[in-house]
Amino acid sequence: MAVDLKAAGNGGPVLSVENVDVRFGGIHALKGVSLSVNAGEICGLIGPNGAGKTTLFNSITRLSAVTAGSIRLCGRAIEALPARQIIQLGVARTFQNLGIYGAMTVLENVMLGAHHLTGGRFIEAVLRPGRARDRESATEQHCRAILEHLNLTGVADKTAGSLPYPTQKRMEIARALASRPTVLLLDEPAGGLTHGEVAEFGELVTRVRDDHGVTIVLIEHHMGLVMSLCDRIEVFHLGRNLASGTPAEVKANPAVIDAYLGRAR
Known part of the structure; x- marks a missing residue:
């Protein structure tokens, strides 16, 4: 289950990264990186x-191994935990390239995000099929509520591959929320959107933070957003x-302007 922010956070950071190194053979991808994110923040990563x-x-999220340093969720070290357990503790993410299942419906895609809430219960399904059905029904209701909140109810039974790109983006966030996360990581959520769609997406992210009580870290190149x-x-x-x-x-920092913002404009 996800970490209880009030019980585990104790006023400290929800997510902390301390002196993390990541190496891929001879490539030093991260060099002593540190990061601290408090509950309810929307923190942007740029560069x-x-x-x-x-x-x-x-x-x-354990797709890459940490060579040195520590990563903590509400004070608990997670850098050595398996990816599935990190999801269970409350970290969800989206990707630059949408990982949707085009032939499945929107609802089915979103329910995949809640698989750890119902998955791995083969014995229960055999010995207590009624309880397993109740659990599945509760998960479906949970996912339908998320779809309603993100204005996706009207497309719940449509195949994901038939949807416009901005709607697929919203669906991916809905799938991440289905896991009941404490921390939501968004990787370039505005990529490929028009100016008007970016503004709407920003409002959506704020609403997700406020209504679902999640802490959000996002990677984004759209400086206005x-x-x-x-x-x-x-x-x-x-x-x-x-x-x-x-x-x-950050906008006024000379080092940032020289390294990034000057070119981003």
């Missing part, structure tokens, strides 16, 4: 391509921390 942002997400949406921004460059602060502080 040039290859700065290490997605590698950090992969390290948090990052500056308007995030409470705090962490800047990465060449696998290292470059700067940290509020949007106003």
Whole structure:
């Protein structure tokens, strides 16, 4: 089950990354990276391509192994835990390239996000089929409520592959929310969206944070969205921390302007 923020956080950071190194053979992808995110924050990660942002997400979710350093969720070390257990503890994510199942319905895709809530219960399904059905029904109701909140009820029974790209983006967030996360990691959520769609998506992310009580960390290259949406921004460059602060502080930082913002404009 997800970590209880009030019970486990004790006022400290929900997610903390301390001096993390990641190596792929001779490539030093992350070099002593540190990050601290408090409950309810929307924290943005920015930096040039290859700065290490997605590698950090992969390290948090155990798609990449940490060579050195620690990663903690509400004070609990998670850097050595299996990926499934990290999901169960309350970390969910989306990806740059949507991992949707186009032939499945939107509801079926979203229910996959809740698989750890019902999966792995073969004995119960055999010995107590009624209880297993009740659990599955409760999960479906949970997922339908998320679809309603994200204005996806009307497409719940449509195949995911038939949907417009912005709707698929919303569906992927719905699938992540189905796991009842404490921390939601969004990897370039505005990628491929028009200017108007980006504004709507920013409103959606804020609503998800406020209504679902999740802490959000997002990687994004759309500077308008990052500056308007995030409470705090962490800047990465060449696998290292470059700067940290509020949007106003980061925007005025000469090192950030030289390394990234000057070119991003």
